[in-house]
Amino acid sequence: MSVSDSAHRPSDPEQVSLPVQKDGLGLPLPTRRTPSWPPSPDEDPGLPPFPLEEPGPRPMAPGSLPSPALSLEKEEEEEDEDGEDAEEPEELRSEEHPSQFFAEAQRLREQRLLLDEDVSVGGRVYGVHRVILAAVSSLFRGRLLGSRGLQRPLSLDVTPGAWEAMLTFAYEGVLGPAPRGDVLVAAEALGAPRVKAAAQWGREGAGSTPEDEKQPSQAEELRENLRTMELLYQEGIGCDLELEAGGCRLRVHRAALACGSEFFGAMLLSGMRESQGTEVSLHTISAQDLQLLVSFAYSGVVRARWPGLLRAAQAALRYQSSSCLALCQRALAQGLNPARCLALIPMAEAPGLESLWSKARHYLLTHLPAVALCSTFPSLPLACLAELLDSDELHLLEEFEAFAAARRWLAANPDTQESEAKALLRCVRFGRMSTRELRRVRAAGLPPPLSPDLLRQLMVEAEVPGQERQREPDQALVVIGGDGLRSDMAMRQPSRGVWWARAFRCGVGLVRTVEWGQLPALPAPGRFRHGAASLAGSELYVCGGQDFYGHSNTLASTLRWDPSQGDWEEMAPLCQARSFFPLVALDGLLYALGGRDSGAALSSVETYSPKLNMWRPAPALPAPRFAHAAAVLEGQLYVSGGCGGTGQYLASLLHYDPRLEKPGTLLSPMGVPRAGHVMAALGGRLYVAGGLGETGDLLSFEAYEPRTDSWTHLTPLPSPHVGAAGAVLQGELLVLGGYSHRTYAPSHLIHAFCPGLGRWLCLGTLPRPRAEMPACILTQPTVQQIALVPTGHKTKPGR
Known part of the structure; x- marks a missing residue:
């Protein structure tokens, strides 16, 4: 089913009539099975057609206020350098600019710098900045309008406490401590309606205001102060x-x-x-x-x-x-893409831009094949290209791609000295290549005027297998529990294992491995179909799930792993036992959304406060669902798919706002109804992959663009992943494990999608095949500090 087909569906995407017969893992059985098995990218004998860039986010609506910065756009009236319309x-x-602005204003006032107004209140003279006070008071706006330098002190007949409360509001965005009645009188005298409103909130509370209104935060008040000052500037008042x-x-x-x-x-x-x-x-x-x-x-x-x-x-x-x-x-x-990263090269050494260049360099390392196809690639400095090709972190489908990049650069720079070309080509690890890749190298040869003997010499030097490439992420990928097989393969058994990926390695040909380390195991007997989330990249929470395969084995317990303690700690349990549900972190709280208990789908939602160690009910989902997925994108929580109360597969996408009494807003549905899938936020978009649908195993992969409320079909998964774990690591979407509904066999494969290349790559395998488990991202130092003795376990991808 294409995305365009969604326009012909019933208006309510929750209503999809499908059978409710269940499989052995608790999901509805599909009505028909027509699995699609596209060839893996690893099996493609030719270089894949890499797109030049990931479709970027659409621009937000421009603001209504004029901005002198628009002159920056004169040079961009034509097509962008990187080919974008x-x-x-x-x-x-900038969310932090208003607070920084007024913090500096407060510092200047305290040090009596640039003051242009003296105000006498209760026998004391206060020095202030007129433009700051004019942002909240019409009286000072009038004085700013008629100002001609420092005037004689303005005497105000208000209480000192009320005046100082208003000063605090002007410079800090909150009322200082003062009787609210006095503040109201002062606000009337000074023409300060927002000060008056803030005083009324403090005096009467929210009970006297409409339900849809809430007291502005300190940050919102500071933004409004700054916006008013901008209007004064645009009108030329008091400049x-x-x-x-x-x-x-x-x-x-x-x-x-x-x-x-x-x-x-x-x-x-x-x-x-x-x-x-x-x-x-x-x-x-x-x-x-x-x-x-x-x-x-x-x-x-x-x-x-x-x-x-x-x-x-x-x-x-x-x-x-x-x-x-x-x-x-x-x-x-x-907004990085190949051309943009290349444009950043001249700024690589600029002090103050280290963070940006670090991200651009990582993009170049993970998108080199697409970068090599960019029209500006030949302008990349030779030393920079050599450093990229020589890096262990270079992320390639096969080593031949490194040779192809070097060859294209040399072909576009025919004046390169042979000694420099030789140094560049030595960064290509010919010893890692498979026989098929070496044949392709010989067939391609070197561009003129380079001698063919140079390539033969380099390949002879590399007859000893080259050093493997490896990637050691700056964050730790952690996989928790899951449903697997006993070590003797005799029966299924919920896992207690908690593993983290120490390094991703790539050896000769296409052999990829993952080096795993262990964290403290979950308390016996293990669990699966549970939720897990991390807070601040350090504390790891696990809750709910099942410890065996009956409906009565649903759990409500909550566990926390804190690096300061080393082992798991039991926290306050869920209000309701649940499995088949996502657990997400949002604004410092955890949300457990829907799920299943005693065989029944749930619509209930509960939220956990780490500070209080307490679960509380939150507004419910519009309809029951389980085996769904959830992700947070730009501070907004989204829920996709799953199975409904009668076992039907769902295609819906829901925006869930826990601050609202009716928190669910249905958005454009996915192109394919699915459950047991993964969803993740990456690069301003939502991605959903795999799972189980009407036809059985789903390989389909879709991306959602919030600004257009639309879905796009992308390159399918290479193999089935039902009940898999999903995570975003270093700009890539990882799908780990799961099972195939066709065979019921748990998977050990890890597939990664690189948006800028539009392709999937097999990174290796899990320590053991497993399904129905979550994955989280933690900070690397946290994991390294308390991790148990490394196992040194390496796994090879199964084919």
């Missing part, structure tokens, strides 16, 4: 400084500029000539960079497509705007 610039907003650069003139507020930009703050507080006058000419900054820095200081927003973001990052780095630099780096790292 021109799009509306994306609005990127006391004119900046000029490259023919561009901007009138700004001296205090606001110092708070919003480290560069201008240093200039205005230096005591030099530029800090004294009302006009400043800047000879070392371009008009575009000036507009960017001023706009960001007032808004915390950058509007640009990718090339504009690159320029913005360079400007922020040069002119010391740390929050702008952090925002641009995050956006640049999320």
Whole structure:
């Protein structure tokens, strides 16, 4: 069934009439079996057609406020350098900028710097910044409008406590401690409606307000303060400084500029000539960079497509705007593709961009075949290409891809010295190649003017098997429990094993292995069909599931693994025993969603607070379901598929918001109803893979784009994975284990999908075949500190 077919389904995706007969593992039996077995990428004798880039996220709607930073887009009116069609610039907003802005304003006030207003209250004179107070008070807005330098002190007939509470609100976004009645009087006198609203919340509580309204948070109040100041700037109200650069003139507020930009703050507080006058000419900054820095200081927003973001990052780095630099780096790292990574090469050595370059380098290592097909690949410096080819972390389907990349670069750079070409080709590990790969190398040869003898010499030197490539992730992939076979293969048995992947290795030909280490085992007798999640990458929680195969064996217990203790600790149990459910972490809490108990599907949801060690009911799902999947994408929780209350397979995708009384919103359904599948968030999209459907084992693989509410079919899985574990590690989706409904045999295979290459790769195997288990990602140092003695266990992929 194609995605387009979904438009012809019933309007309610929950209503899919299917048989309810169950298989041996508790899922409904399919009505028909027409399994599809596409060839594995490992068996393709030719180089696969790699796409040049992953479809990137669509831009968010541009903001309604004008931004001088739009001038960054002039050079992008035509098609982007990396082949993308021109799009509306994306609005990127720094969440931390308002708090940093007002923290600096508070520091300046405490040190009596750049003050332009004296206020007398109760016999005491307070120095303030007019533009800060004008953001919350119409009285100060009027004084800012008619300001001509420092005026005589303004005397206010309000209580000192109420005045200081309002000052705290203007500079910190919260009311200071003062009688709320006094604050209300002061708010009326000063024309401060938001201060009045905050005082009414504190005085009367939320009970007197409409249900759909809630008290703004401190961060929201600071954002509103900054937005009001931006409006003052755009209207030119109270601007006391004119900046000029490259023919561009901007009138700004001296205090606001110092708070919003480290560069201008240093200039205005230096005591030099530029800090004294009302006009400043800047000879070392371009008009575009000036507009960017001023706009960001007032808004915390950058509007640009990718090339504009690159320029913005360079400007922020040069002119010391740390929050702008952090925002641009995050956006640049999320939108990487081959051409963009190559564009970042010249910035590789720039101090302050180490984090961005680290991500770009990792992308190059994991997407080299696609990078080699990029039109700008020949411009990659020789030393950089050699470093990539020589790295143990280079992630390839086969070693021939490394040779193909080197050969393409040499063909595009015919002036390369033979000694340099030889050094580059020695980074290719010919000793790891299979016989088939070596035949392809001989058939391809070297591009002219390089001598054919050079290739023969290198291949003779490599007759001794080359060193294996290995990847040691900076995070630990952990697999917990599951349903497997006893070591003697005599019967099925729930597992107690907790394993973590220490390294992924690739030897001669296509032989891949995983080196596993053990963590403390689960308490006896083990469990499967349970949920697991990590908090802050360190604490690991496991709850629910089953310890045997009957309906009465459903568990409610909760276990926690804390590195400070080393062993598992029993915590507060679930309110209701459940299995076949996902456990996810969101905003510091755990959510157990739906599942099955005593053979009945559940719609109930409960949430766990680690601080209180307590489970509490949360708003229920719209309908019962089990064997479904859940993932968090950009702070939003999504639930997909599963089996409904009568055993039907579901295609639905649900946005679950626990803050709402009716938390479920149905989105565009998947192209295929499925249960026992995996779902994960990666690169701004949701991916669902595998599972069981109407036709039996599902190999289908789909991606959901939240901005368009649409699904796309992708390269199918190489083999069945029903009841598998899923995780995202180093930018790849991993699907681990599970079983095949056709044979009921548990799987030990680990398949990884690389979005930028659009293909699956077998990474090796689990320590033992297992299914119905979760996987989590933990921080590597945490695992290494308390892990038991490494087993040194290595596994080879079964074929």
